[in-house]
Amino acid sequence: MTNQLNTSSQSSKSGSPDLCEIEKKHQEIMAMIDNLILALRNDKLENAMDKHIRELGGKVLDCFDREEKCMINSKYTDYDAHKGEHIKFLKNFAVLKRLCEDEGSLDQLSVAIRNQVVEWLTNHITSVDKNMLNYLKSR
Ligand SMILES: [Fe+2]
Numbered sequence: 001m002t003n004q005l006n007t008s009s010q011s012s013k014s015g016s017p018d019l020c021e022i023e024k025k026h027q028e029i030m031a032m033i034d035n036l037i038l039a040l041r042n043d044k045l046e047n048a049m050d051k052h053i054r055e056l057g058g059k060v061l062d063c064f065d066r067e068e069k070c071m072i073n074s075k076y077t078d079y080d081a082h083k084g085e086h087i088k089f090l091k092n093f094a095v096l097k098r099l100c101e102d103e104g105s106l107d108q109l110s111v112a113i114r115n116q117v118v119e120w121l122t123n124h125i126t127s128v129d130k131n132m133l134n135y136l137k138s139r
Pocket residue numbers: 064067082086124128129
């Protein structure tokens with residue numbers, strides 16, 4: 001599975017450096033998710049887990065921050081719900097990071113990563129974030 005976002009034409013229409021930057025972050029996050037999926041599939045998780053999770057966490061945090069600033073600046077009506085999703089993800093992600101550090105069962109970790117990171121982020125970026133970007137571009 002390859003998570004490719006076709007946003008290049010949207011980027012050029014947006015005209016806003018902030019929105020282009022958010023779209024770029026989304027593409028980078030989706031590429032990182034692909035690497036994570038590959039690691040999960042090839043049982044390479046044990047060695048690379050810490051690196052994957054740490055890098056992905058930093059990128060996601062930066063992206064959430066940019067999105068929230070843009071939503072506030074544009075008085076986005078769904079800001080509270082969107083921010084709530086970010087908070088929910090960050091709470092789950094903190095639990096996941098602890099699970100990594102505890103060096104618990106790799107199977108348990110693998111399921112948690114698939115559900116709470118891969119699936120959640122993919123759905124969020126392709127639906128909630130897409131709606132937000134469409135709204136921000138229309139202003
Ligand atoms: Fe978001």
